[in-house]
Amino acid sequence: MSPVFVIGHRNPDTDSICSAICYADLKRKLTGEEYIACRAGHVNAETQFVLEHFGVEPPRYIASFEPRLSDVQYREVAGIDSEMSLRRAWDYMNENDIQTLAVVDEDRHLNGLLTLSDIARFYMEDQDANALAEAKTSYRNLVDVLDGTLVNGELEQPFEQGRVVVAAANPDVLEDYIAPNDMVILGNRYESQLCAIEMNAGCIIIGLGAKVSRTIRKLASENGVSIIATPLDTYTCAKVISQAVPVRHVMRRKGLITFEPEENVEDVKRTVSKKRIRYYPLLDEQGRYIGMFSQRNLLDLERPNVILVDHNERDQAAEGIRSTNIVEIIDHHRIDSVETSGPIYFRNQPLGCTATIITQMYHEKNIEIEPKIAGLLCSAILSDTLMFRSPTCTPLDRMAAEELAKIAGLNIREYASEMFRSSSRLRDRSMDELFHMDFKYFQVQDRKIAISQITSVSEDELSGIRDKMLEYMESCLKTSGLSMQFAMLTNIIEEKTELLYVGKGAQELVRMAFKKECGEHSVVLPGVVSRKKQMVTPLLGAMEEEAGL
Structure with a gap:
């Protein structure tokens, strides 16, 4: 059976990567078949910290599922x-x-x-009698197709001059047909063989399995005439000899x-x-x-089987997702536009993290969660819920994380703080890297926007990149194909977000979405830490209201 690829969304976060690894592990244990954890983007600093902490290699990188000739x-x-x-x-x-x-x-x-x-x-085409010479056919090829033996001559020497002549006439008439260097096909008649040598033929082919006399061999050698002895009759020799031509x-x-x-x-x-x-x-x-x-x-190209985790939107899926056969989706986001060729197993629950769903599935299937897998699942939940501060966090998320932390031997507060700090050091990175580290596309009718989220435990770090991020967003908006771009600078500790925005109508859209007076390019939103629940819903709602939907 072909392998099944388990993959998260583009620009993967910790939940996307860890859920792919853990769900592939669960499926392998349940079925005994090959499930391969994959990623559709580069591993960010926080996720790299998690993988290194638990000694796990990053999943296989798949830039696109578009089939290649390979x-x-x-x-x-x-x-x-x-x-x-x-x-x-x-x-x-x-x-x-x-x-x-x-x-x-x-x-x-x-x-x-x-x-x-x-x-x-x-x-099938009419080949003239010079075809073998024109092709510079080697005696090795001639001996091969005639099933013969080279009695006199060199195997690697080519036949370069002369025609192919079938010596069907009497010896006294052959003198009018044989020219120097010709290749003469004849039988066991001694007189015909002698005549061909005297006429300075380049090669004589003696058929019918006839023995070549010592005299003929001696004369041929003295006159530089090659001899091929073959068991074939004259007709068969004439028929197959053109097959000796080299393919070139x-x-x-x-x-x-x-x-x-x-x-x-x-x-x-x-x-x-x-x-x-x-x-x-x-x-x-x-x-x-x-x-x-x-x-x-x-x-006849076989479409790869794919399981999507932590997303179900075509725009968020790996390139070439249309060329795959989606067999399952495990997600906790809104249901969107991924299409499948038939009914599939689709599990979507209103939880704070996909890893929480996968934890439930381990329990439902009575599969023991080993410490390393528990550590990955716990990390994903802490990351997606911002250590339970996000409004998307449910009691089930918290319960699952606490249980997984015990299995993995983690102190949640200490580990989460260390994990969040690993993704800091924002000033050491380019604005392009920061903006695309965790961002998603959203669309209402023909208007498409992107929302990026950059988190930190340090207000100084966030304020330090603010102006550069706005400058970057302005510079790349025109070539992005987007109507607007948004960047959430989220302080995990203070539980607030400064929302940056660029694009025509962005300020008015934010004012309509959050019922709050806004600056020209930014607004501070206390208590807002979740993109999925606190940012996407009001922004898309405002866009739909503007569109009259």
Whole structure:
């Protein structure tokens, strides 16, 4: 069974990361199958502190679920050498049930492509008697396709001059047909063999399994004539000899369409849909051949199974979420716009933290919570509820955190203070990093806004970044595609937020939402510490009121 990816939202906070890790652990213990904890963004300082405290590696980073060619089940068919005969290339195609072969050099760099159609076209078209010489066909290939033996000559030497002549006439007539350097196909008649050597043929092919006399071998050697002995009759020799041509003579070199593993599957589909080509070579970053994929491989691509934790909004989900098969959602936020292809297990409870829900599920399934998992779950609850100060905190959150703290051996007050301090040192970070450390998008009709939250236990830290943050928000608003931007500077200890805002109509919107006189770009909101319950609801309500909804 393919693995299931358990992942939180973009710009993940401690709840998003810890819930993904712990829910993947629970699912593995329940099913015995593979569940992989993932993240859709970088780990912030607070979450890094938590993971290091409990000795847990950060989850796998997935920038996008948009399928890449590396996700496609391509054929790992080895490339062939350009000197391989068409006969052997044909056999290789049949053995691997593939109609296109990559022709590569010794370093696996692509030299050309050979298709079944190329072989058929060459074989069916009228080839003149000079075809073998034009292709500089090696005697090794000739001996191979004729199932013969090289009695005289060099295997690696190419046949470069002359025509192919079938010596069907009497010896006294052959003199009119054989020219110097020709390749002569004949039978066991001594006179014909002698005539071909006397006419300075380049090679004679003696068929019917006839023995080559010592005299003919001696004369051929003296006159530089190669001899191939074969058990085939004259007709069969004439029929198969063109199969000795090396693939380089037939392969396509120009206009080759190649792809790399990291290319987006949808982009590739658009490209190949306009072509009448069945197979395409896959090359690595150094241009080395990896394998071959077909248009059918693109259509048969399996969608990854995904479980969303701590979010259910498309805008908050990892890139390419539409390309996945969502099988579960565990969340504590409002229900929004994620769509699924069928009914799924969706658990949404009005609690302060997703980790509280997952703690309940451990108990419901009678799965013991080990200390490390308990520590992660407890950390998530303390973070999301701001150590029980947030109005989103419920008695169930507090009860779960206290129980988990005992299992993990934590003193809640001391540990939470240390955890919150780890995310401080705001002045050491760029405004871009701080703004995007914990922010979410929200939309009402065609108006889209972003709300960032920056928390600290120090009022000096928050006031120290205020002006720089406003300057940053103003500078990036025009290119953000947003109507307005908001930043909550939240003091956890004093339980208050200074709300910064930029954008046309932002001041009036905040005044309408909080029924409070506001400055041009900021307002202090005592008691406001929760974005979900105390910020999003009034702001979106005011936006809906303005829109007449």
